[in-house]
Amino acid sequence: MKFEWDENKAALNFSKHGISFEEARTVFEDPLYVDFYDPDHSDEEDRYIMVGESQPGHLLIVSYTERGDIIRLISARKVTRMEREVYEEG
Numbered sequence: 001m002k003f004e005w006d007e008n009k010a011a012l013n014f015s016k017h018g019i020s021f022e023e024a025r026t027v028f029e030d031p032l033y034v035d036f037y038d039p040d041h042s043d044e045e046d047r048y049i050m051v052g053e054s055q056p057g058h059l060l061i062v063s064y065t066e067r068g069d070i071i072r073l074i075s076a077r078k079v080t081r082m083e084r085e086v087y088e089e090g
Contacts, residue, residue, distance in 0.1 A: 001028055005073040017077040019054075024062045024076035026055035034087065038063065051079065051087050059084055 003025045010021040027033055033052030041047050041063070050062045061083065063074040079087065 001025075002070045003073060004067075004070050009074070013075055013077075017075075019058070019060060019076045019078065021073045021076060023054045023056060023058070024060060024073055025071075027052040027060050027062050027076075028071070029055070047074065051083070059087065 003021075005021045014020050027050055030052035033050050035048050035050040038047040038049045042065070045065050045067075047063060047065050050064065052060065052062075054060050059079045060076050061079055062076045065072050065074065
């Protein structure tokens with residue numbers, strides 16, 4: 001998989017959420033990740049939200065879009081307690 005992101009957005013995301021996009025991309029390796037279409041956050045491109053575990057073991061929510069064969073990361077953060085409960089209930 002190929003990934004890309006805006007460096008300024010990545011820095012802002014790390015400052016706000018403490019999660020780097022380098023870590024966020026590891027969620028795509030989680031065999032138990034869940035993703036779904038997110039029609040609410042863009043009228044210009046298809047966006048998706050993924051919930052899964054990163055390599056350091058953080059449960060994250062990652063927003064992304066697909067541009068051809070490239071995955072463009074938009075944002076990433078740790079899940080809330082309620083989001084974790086929903087994820088763990090399956």
